[in-house]
Structures are given as structure tokens and as C-alpha cells.
Amino acid sequence: THGTERISSTRVREALGRGDLEQARHLLGRPYRMKGRVSHGAKRGRGIGFPTANINLHRRFSPVRGVYAVMVSGLGPTPLPGVANVGTRPTVNGKDYRLEVHLFDFDREIYGHHLEVEFRLKLRDEKRFESFDALKEQIQVDARVAREYLRSAGPHDLDSPQPPGASLQP
Template structure:
């Protein structure tokens, strides 16, 4: 079996209560399930455990979909561990894994992760062709001697919280809604790379971020953001787009730190998106653009001052 060596290497110290999924973004719906996983695991003296995948199954099963993730595997693992999950296991998702039947997959997990029970959401499915429905999972539970508990969906304002809903809100630039659905600000992380320094010429030196191409981004526009770098945080204004005033081009993520003085090149930074200010615009002159940036900065200061209260 292709995944057996990986599962053997995980070797949990005790029996586990497990949940299985991508957990992209580790959003409010995920945390609702994970809180119940931890409570039930404590009641049964089991380890709370999460089995997640890298790369995301969608990218292997449907590579043409070009799905962008809300969080890469490193951020997912960090977030899950930060919630106090006892065991976070990452399994390589390959075409060979995709061909496993639900019975084969659950048998291996039952054996090597010492799984005594599984807790999942109502739309859960796994195995070849997503054959492993909740109904089949209960059947396998009886055969392989593990419990199955289904957690109802988590809703906010009548909408079921999901990674798909978050991607939709993100594409629309509705970072306030994304914040509600995720329970925290959406963020991206990247390394500052060299640029044409047009921002510096305008009096607003920006950090041009090298973002992984699979990373989901808010829709093009200007945003009030919080930037974290070297253990400190700074108010910032971030532009996502093609810079139409200067002829357009490839999509860029550029951040202006309001209270930072120093060289940023080569540094890694995290940008948290608070609120969208406006659409990306094409200005008739650099001076007109500079006046708009000055206005944007004042608006960012006002927005972030309210956030800090």
C-alpha cells in the first residue's frame, strides 16, 4: 500500500479520535468541529488527531481546476497545532492514494493511527470516486470496530461556512465577510523582492511580495492591512492588481508600511487584510495617483485606529 510507510512513521503514543480533511484556511466551521473533537477525545481518554493532505486532493484529482488554497500546508499545520490538537498528521496525496477504496484507506488508518473513532462533517466522503459516504463509514465502523460521529454544519448569518464560500467572498474583495467566516483576518505570506521602485519615486516606497502562485488572493483593489515583519506589526496599505497607471502587467501584491523606515528586501512578511478601500484605478498622471495614495493612507489610519479599540 503506497501510504503505509507514511502512516507507520506517525506512530501515535495512544489511541486516537480522528478527523480527516483538507482544513483549508482552518476556518470557523473547522474550529467548530475541532472543538467537539477535543471534548469527545478528552471524555474517552483518547488523543485528538487530525489527518490532512498535501497537496490538496483537488489539485491531484482535477489539476485543470487550478484551485487556489487559502493556506498552505505549513500554515494549516501551525493553525491546527495552535488550537491544541494532540496529533496533526500530513499525508502525501498522490494518484495511488486516490485509487484506494474507502475500506482500504480506513483499514490502514485504523491500524496505524490507532483510531478508535472518527468525527466528520455531514458532507464527508473519501476513497476512490468519493465512495466513502457517511453511510458507508458507519458500515466500515461496525466491521473495523471504530465509532463514527457526524457534526452538523456550522452556519453564520444563515450560510454554511466553507472554504468555497470564503474563496468566493475573497474574490469579491469582501474581507470583512472573510474575517467573520474565518474568525480572523485573512493573510498572505511572502518574501520582499526587488521592483521598479515606482512607489519610492512617488514618496510611498512599497514592498513587492513574492507570493506562491497557488495562494488565493483578495480581488484586485486597495486594502487596509496589518503587516507583520521581524516580530513587529505595522499599519499598511496593500495594492493587489496589475498597476494600470503604468501600463499594466502581471498581478502584483505591493504593500506600503506607514510607520516603517528601513530596507525590506529579502525579508519575509505576513500581510493581514482588514478592509477593502476601493477598486484598482488607472490615473492620468503620477501626481494624480500620488494624491489618491495620500487619501488612501489617511483612510487606512482611520480604519486601523478603530480596529485597535
């Protein structure tokens, strides 16, 4: 409990399912994070100008799903900003849950590295696109919104779930 409030894993999962990262942070006492090892993917993101670090989640269901502004630890002394998708990748008929992270202004081979991905802001739900061109256009919008949010929030500002005037739907 926290004061008179009962804290449970069910409440945390419900908050995450709603995209309410601030409530989840309050319940957990820290930001929500996922950890995993970077594995090889199909390299589709690289082909459209958005290479991703692919992390298999090894679970049938994830409490978070969609596109997020994130900070990533495990590649140096300070966390790196990025945009992430958690889900099954419906545009490519994916089946398994996967975390794919595009790191901004980053170009290194990181296969095998263990990363910790901290979710800062839900941008939108995952959806199927009719073409890779449409997907690429949406990723460009998502990346721009995530950069702006992370720049305004700062790398260590955990008390601001959303900057003034920010739009959750790019």
C-alpha cells in the first residue's frame, strides 16, 4: 500500500494497458522498463531508413502495446533517446510480441547487447499500414514527436508525463 491506496500488479498492468505511464510510475515507484538482448531481425527498418534494435519478449502478451517515446540504457554512460514499437508488427503479418527500438542519431552494431528500455510517453496504438511507404511516413511523424517530447522533458525528468501543449496523437 501507499498511504491508503492498494498497489497491485493488476493495477499496474491496467495502467500500462491504458497507456497511463504516469500512473504506472506512481504505482511502481519508478518508470516502467523492459530489458532484453538485441537480436537479429529481418532488417526491414534499416531498409526504410529506421534501423531498429530488436528485442524478443518471450511472452504471449505484453502489458504495453503501441508506439512510445523511450530512453535506452546499456550502450554507454548516459541513456539514449528513441522511439519504440511494442507488438506483433501487423504490417508484416508478425505473430510474436517484439520490442523494436529506433535510437536517434545512432549507428553502431549492437547485436547481443543487453538493453533497458524506459517508456516515457505513449504516442499511439499499433496499427496495420497498407504499404511500407505509409509505415515509413508514420514512423517519421512518430520519431519527430518522440524527439520533441524527449528534448522538452529532458533525459532525467520523470515528473512530467507530457510537455505543455504536446499531442499524444501525431
